[in-house]
Amino acid sequence: MMNSLSRLRRLQAFPILIISGLSFIFIIGIRWTGALEYLELAAYDVFMRLTPGISSVHIPIVLIEISEKDIQQQGRWPLTDSTVAEILTKLTNCKPRAIGLDIFRDIPVPPGTRKLNAILKRNHHIITVMKFGDGGVAPPPVLRGTNQVGFNDIIMDSGGIVRRGLLFLDNGETVSYCFDLLLALIYLQKEGITARPDKTNPQYLRLGKSTIRPFEKNDGGYIRADARGYQYFLDFRGNGVPFPSYSLQDLLSGKVDPRSIQNKIVLVGVAAQSVKDVFYTPYSRGLSGDKQIPGIILHAHIVSQLLSLALGESSPIRTSGELQETLWILLWSLLGGFMGFRVRSPWLFSIFGTTGLLLLSLTTYLAFLQRWWIPSVPPAMTWLISAAIVTAYVSNREKKQRKTLMQLFSKHVSPEVAKSIWERRNEFFHGGRPRSQKMMVTVLFSDLKGFTSISENMEPQALIDWLNTYMESMADLVMEHGGVVDDYAGDGIKANFGVPVPRRTEDEIAQDAIKAVACAIAMGEKMEQLNRLWQEKGLPTGGTRIGIFTGPVVAGAVGSPQRLKYTTVGDTVNIAARLESYNKDLAKNSTWRILIGENTMKYLDNQFKTQLIGEANLKGKYRKINIYRVFSGEGTGSSEKTGGAER
Known part of the structure; x- marks a missing residue:
């Protein structure tokens, strides 16, 4: 008798497994087309916003922001070479560890060009920018071929949101470092930290106490993303601007205390809306203009993350392999099928369905707090689809069984x-x-x-x-x-x-x-x-x-x-x-x-x-x-x- 019942249960479970498996295959197929990428990245943004930020007390970065008011006071844009030279002179006198000039100087803007060139050549801790994409922008002529130039290209996903950083590009002949990494490396020199290959996997970058694995095209919720260059997941320092900030006028008028800059990284860039150097981040919560942040703040977040990784204050955001993600989705499909098999009442279905989604969300969020990005949208969909189809199948089967039984016995x-x-x-x-x-x-x-x-x-x-x-x-x-x-x-x-x-x-x-x-x-x-x-x-x-x-x-x-x-x-x-x-x-x-x-x-x-x-x-x-x-x-x-x- 027990053997017969066990065999019967196995026969009843077989259609449930088939339905769960087909639901899993359907969602995997939909996911592979990229149709779920938007939702998965939106879930990633939610987790990022819910992640506690890092206290600004431990962030050795200071911003010099050029606002609309500063541009009006200067009477022109771009700033002249003499104004930029004055900015750099005042900053170097405050003895920062590194200065990042996030302003293109590909062509001279006289007067003051000779003075600016002299300052740039003399101070090797000043890093300037160039750009590869969109036709490219050359570095300052005086610094071409030196290690004082880093590219400031920003990777944007569909919708214009920035979630990934780019550390360096290798064209097979030369390796170009990003602006943010050069600033971080200058700061970390006194800590005895340099960038080097990881001992376990030489293809990975080891920066201090952290190994940064390069982004791959199907990591996390991405499907066949552009993975060229050495990319990685950005980890923002929290909402708002957790960095000390001064205006250009504050600096030029001597209102900035040198002690607030000493031994820190200073970023000089534009915050004026008229220059259009603004970006969306996971914290934007919308795509309206007032939700964007200036490029100087974005670079401050990136530099801060690199310092935290190197000093062991945080760890990189990691993803499991494609096989593990597939098994994870399959597990939730099977659980959904089991739930649909066991629960009949619409009221209980709603309770258990919602509980399952909450448990999935909590699990993936807690994993994210440990710097693991585990897919949440495909499992949620397989959970609901499997549960709904199995419930419909079992209800229909029971309806037929009840009809037959009632015909026989009622x-x-x-x-x-x-x-x-x-x-x-x-x-x-x-x-x-x-x-x-x-x-x-x-x-x-x-x-x-x-x-x-x-x-x-x-x-x-x-x-x-x-x-x-x-x-x-x-x-x-x-x-x-x-x-x-x-x-x-x-x-x-x-x-x-x-x-x-x-x-x-x-x-x-x-x-x-x-x-x-x-x-x-x-x-x-x-x-x-x-x-x-x-x-x-x-x-x-x-x-x-x-x-x-x-x-x-x-x-x-x-x-x-x-x-x-x-x-x-x-x-x-x-x-x-x-x-x-x-x-x-x-x-x-x-x-x-x-x-x-x-x-x-x-x-x-x-x-x-x-x-x-x-x-x-x-x-x-x-x-x-x-x-x-x-x-x-x-x-x-x-x-x-x-x-x-x-x-």
């Missing part, structure tokens, strides 16, 4: 039995119909005594009404006692006790036998009540013979899908039928007579008054069986046979 069992049958349907239902199986059942046959002569003397409609009164009363008693009406044959009734859910213990089999005998006695007493009622109405009276036997049968559904019938067959059924028709003379002087076989008798535990009729060969049977007659009233055991009367 008219022949009590509501309590019907509920039990439905709750335990997996024990006997398979393939759209009850499974055929061998089980221990108590079978009851009853027949209406004298019906032939009665039918000859009544009008058709009166006869049918009279018969229906009897049949309905007897069927109700079968259902009240937990039995299942199997068949109506003319004036006879066949009922089974112990179907369709198999009995596993002797106690359960005994309870079925007791219920069958109790039902038979109730049927006899009901016959007496009907006779009194019919006598008052001037209708014929009748009697009933009942045979009961307990034993193994084969139970199952027979017939076409449109006309299924659940029945029992086997030797037990035949013996019960023979007991009903055995020695009809025993019923001559009484309204009802109940005969049971020895197999039923042994389960009654002396609960009924019985009489041993004798040992007999039933018609069609070679083996003799002991036959007992049951009487109303509580029993104390079986009386012995004495001339056919009870002693």
